[in-house]
Amino acid sequence: MDPDFSRASRGPSFAFAFNSVNFSDRVLRIEIVAGDDAAGAKGAAGEGCSSLADWAHQRKRRREELRREKESGKYTDLETCKVEAEECDTYEENNEEPVAMIEESPPDIGQDGEDGDSCDSSWSMECTQVLRVKSIYISSAILAAESPFFYKLFSNGMKESDQRHATLRITASDSFYLIIVCLSETEENALMELLSFMYSGKLTTNQPTLLLDILMIADKFEVVSCMRHCSQLLRSLPMTTESALLYLDLPSSISMAAAVQPLTDTAKAFLANKYKDLTKLQDEAMNIPLAGIEAILWSNDLQVASEDAIYDFVIKWARSQYPKLEERREILGTRLLPLVRFCHMTCRKLRKVLACNDLDHEQATKCVTEALLYKADAPHRQRTLAADVLTCRKYAERAYKYRPLKVVEFDRPYPQCIAYLDLKREECSRLFPSGRIYSQAFHLAGQGFFLSAHCNMDQQSAFHCFGLFLGMQEKGSTSVTVDYEFAARTRPSGEFVSKYKGYYTFTGGKAVGYRNLFAIPWSSFMADDSLFFIEGVLHLRAELTIKQP
Template identity: 70%
Template sequence: MRELELAARSTIMDPDFSHIAGDQNFEFAFNSSNFSDRVLRIEIVAGPAESKPDGEGCASISDWARHRKRRREDIKKDKERILDSNQPDTEDIEAYENNDEEAVAMIEESPSGDEPSLSDDSSWGVDFSLIKVKSIFISSAILAAKSPFFYKLFSNGMLESDQRHATLRISESEEAALMELLSFMYSGKLSTNSAPVLLDVLMAADKFEVASCMRHCSQMLRSLPMTTESALLYLELPSSVSMASAVQPLTDAAKEFLANKYKDIAKFQDEIMNLPLAGIEAILSSDDLQVASEDAVYDLVLKWARLQYPKLEERREILGSRLGRLIRFPFMTCRKLRKVLACNDIDHEIASKAVMDALFFKAETPHRQRVLTIDESINRRFVERAYKYRPVKVVEFDMPHPQCIVYLDLRRDECANLFPSGRVYSQAFHLGGQGFFLSAHCNMDQQSSFHCFGLFLGMQEKGSVSFTVDYEFAARTKPAGEFVSKYKGYYTFTGGKAVGYRNLFAIPWTSFMAEDSLYFMNGVLHLRAELTIKQPQPLLQH
């Protein structure tokens, strides 16, 4: 016994209360009178009608979740009935509400089991008659070493220093989980790998502040196959401060699972529309969404919010406080940003700030953009996703002719992925009411003797209008770091046509991609296209 107390006392010095000294295993001492100094009396009271211990009869996570939800709803109804009939004092109501789901320890003076007394939320408002009582031998040093709850109980909660009995009152549904938890505190092991039972033990460990068991349950749950249902459940577990830190790896794994499963948001849009808030947040936090552009992300969020929150006030609150920060406004097109300012679903002040931040980011130099990306790495708003269409920066002029200057940046690895015959397209940009785009290619030169880098300007097919466009392609080069014109020309566009150069830099692909290439600055290729259009003319009819 002396050895147990010394080992446990050394652990208590750790303020985390979560690590047992060394690799010591006290399984031999569990419920043994020879190695125990106190008796724990566990009073098991009736829960809601027809309730079963959580995990019992639950073959899957979904069964567990439905059962927990039903039990919480039954408890809430029972509370309301008692409040209506007894009309207790307001202070008492607040006290009970503030201690929701907390465990209550009682000192056994003359336990009769007949009188109701303060208990946790799981039994408040239901029949308090005892179903059964369990008494087990415990070592106060071991339990105190693993749990701040028991440490406080044994150091401050006993009426007399030589008091040997303490009582816990729990609901019938918590019995199996509590016994697993107590066994774990001695052995560091659990006797189950069933997800519903592990979740019950996890909840009990949080209730009695056993962080090491929370971490253990979290690790075991992560090792089990995950589904959309289980991932959402892990994200929505009722969480205390201690629970949040102990199950962080589990919640991170759940977020990663959802982000990977639904990264093609166009393919799974119907399913995504039915996900709860925690699910949509996990998806929007990902950098790897397979999405055309951030404009599509914005449209998806707006559609989801309108479906899930029909009331404008609630929708504005969710978009302003939760989902708005996950939209990466700096990578949206200017046309869509204008629509953000006019959108009534987002608070005007919040929308204005988001659009201004986005425009300032677009106007920054590439170096400053990289600095901002690092500084804002937590909420990721300046981090570019893996868009299908590359974002561009566009500067527009109306006078003396409609004109725009378009900047397209491609990383070295993106260029490398184009070999031997790949293409990458930019987001659409508009001039004179018509949509255009840039496309970068890896193709063979005109003599088919080597691969090279090409750049093309295309017009989206729309309407029976022709545009005569003066265009210029330029690229930034080292060491001057200035844009150097590569080609100039003019072209009359009709719907679906494109113009460009198969070998923009007049060098083979290997020279373009070489380490000493003139065209990559800090691993980024900077391209510029300048377009000026003359008066649109209708196509001749044949």
């Protein structure tokens, strides 16, 4: 029976047995090799990494250098650099000068540690000089109990499982081999911390850069308990924009691991909260990398004018970060457009989506079609989609400064439109004593209009009440005469009942309406038995007609 590596809590501490010959049955030989980050190397990964920003910069530099070296052919394939594994029954001190040595996995073990029939020639590394050798007494039972990697190493019939020596090397790159891995000097401390943790369940550091190194090593050796512990320690440290972005940029094998998911979730929540007022912080957000932008757009609490503003920001950001059209279309189509809630965009903006050259036309058409179908759907169906755990992120409303509307337009016999505005009870409650809620703009005969709901005093200033107003956006000399009617759904019939009608000649920036739409005090309007809230929602309707040219 395989051991359980997903234990919720640790058993007794075996710290007393760490590196003790009396409680060990094997010797682990660690060979530290020279690499890009070796001591004395310019810009070494561990040199000067006093902050997470330095750590991230050095890690990015190393990845770029490794990529360039692979492309230029500097790396030597394992087939050209392998030697036979040395077999021995007892450990002897080796005082000889260390030499470069690369080994491949046994024929029956794949490079990822799983059973396989062939060796993947893409697993390659540079033959570098061994700087020094460190030997640690280990207990195979303790290591195997904590790590599937060591469990396979000691029990799957490999040559090393019958030896008293287990020789490991850890590479400076992200790849590693089942038996031999190359260890850079900057990873040495991380490995020693990991080995100590496997015995004691404790780490001796709370430095974020070293914790990240330990997390990377723990992932390589599949020590889930240590990954979880590192994640908890990092979460307990003050979060910054730099650290949050760094946690989201961890290799996918780490960031997607269940043990590290709370850390990445915390990082996402931090970014979403910091950039909640996206309109105010838009210039700063333009420099956030893709993973951070995804975390921000995932949030329901973004304080933006409307979803139109989200779409405009996404297009602007993509153009800035990805100048090449094909790459920009790929990022927009696969990563960002699924986070835009097209169903809450205005019809005018949806028309612009169809004409946007940055988007794949077929995908843009699909997004707009789904949005229009949602707008035409019955309210109870819309609420169901917004509440469903599988579709809520696609249909749920954000904290828009301007409330979305449903608008139906007619052009005969007169230019006419009907705008529907729904307000939740809690939104109305927050209006007291003098708040306002504005709707998104809607258009009639080329003119922009909006609705605004108020909590204000009645005309005699005797009590607070609910008011509804109609305003025109454009400022200037333009004037237009509009017939309008306000209505609201009421219980028990649930039908719209007219509350106020009239006509008004608008000039830019003017508004007209009724201070006490329901002719009752605010307390009666908000009462539990109020006639105007149906399942916690106030349904308002404004009908506009332009009869004059």
